[in-house]
Amino acid sequence: MAQLAIIVAHAQNGTIGLAGNMPWRLPEDLKHFKEVTMGHPVIMGRVTHESIGRPLPGRDNIVISRNPDYRPEGCRTATSLEEAAGMIKNDELAFVIGGAQIYAQALKLVDTCWITEIQAEYPGDAFFGPLSLEEWDREVLSELPANEKRPALTFCIFRRKH
Numbered sequence: 001m002a003q004l005a006i007i008v009a010h011a012q013n014g015t016i017g018l019a020g021n022m023p024w025r026l027p028e029d030l031k032h033f034k035e036v037t038m039g040h041p042v043i044m045g046r047v048t049h050e051s052i053g054r055p056l057p058g059r060d061n062i063v064i065s066r067n068p069d070y071r072p073e074g075c076r077t078a079t080s081l082e083e084a085a086g087m088i089k090n091d092e093l094a095f096v097i098g099g100a101q102i103y104a105q106a107l108k109l110v111d112t113c114w115i116t117e118i119q120a121e122y123p124g125d126a127f128f129g130p131l132s133l134e135e136w137d138r139e140v141l142s143e144l145p146a147n148e149k150r151p152a153l154t155f156c157i158f159r160r161k162h
């Protein structure tokens with residue numbers, strides 16, 4: 001079995017996206033995302049892949065669509081999250097990178113979520129969580145204070161309690 005983990009950045013009100021994109025520009029979070037996921041397979045929904053617009057370099061990109069003929073360049077495809085998970089080598093760590101539909105389906109399959117908490121509210125039409133602290137332990141990895149360009153960011157790992 002592959003090991004699956006979620007990685008997501010969400011606002012205080014749970015927003016992860018608006019009109020097919022992320023409603024913020026956060027270079028520090030993109031750097032964090034790259035460091036955590038580099039070298040690992042990344043699994044995403046078709047909408048998220050099209051919003052990124054290209055395969056993420058240095059990572060095996062697996063895109064999920066109900067359309068069996070969907071063949072985005074430079075990516076592998078699956079028609080379900082379970083099929084995508086089955087395409088990962090045994091014991092290899094793969095990241096589920098969104099969006100809202102795929103996170104919702106992945107939450108029951110993962111024990112670890114790498115979460116960037118964006119300490120502000122944003123309007124959105126795609127949401128994540130919240131994760132209950134009765135079910136999840138929250139470890140803060142690092143915090144960046146707010147500056148003139150962006151709100152404070154809290155980089156966390158949530159681990160499912162057993």
Ligand SMILES: NC(=O)c1ccc[n+]([C@@H]2O[C@H](COP(=O)([O-])OP(=O)(O)OC[C@H]3O[C@@H](n4cnc5c(N)ncnc54)[C@H](OP(=O)(O)O)[C@@H]3O)[C@@H](O)[C@H]2O)c1
Binds near residue numbers: 009015016098
């Ligand atoms: N803040 C973050 O960390 C973050 C990360 C990623 C994405 N986002 C944002 O999230 C938003 C996109 O999320 P979304 O929920 O609209 O789309 P999504 O989860 O990226 O993709 C949805 C698509 O995945 C396919 N799909 C979903 N469930 C499936 C299933 N059970 N079997 C087969 N295919 C399935 C369908 O593709 P077909 O229609 O082709 O069948 C569906 O339209 C965007 O705004 C994006 O910017 C934010």
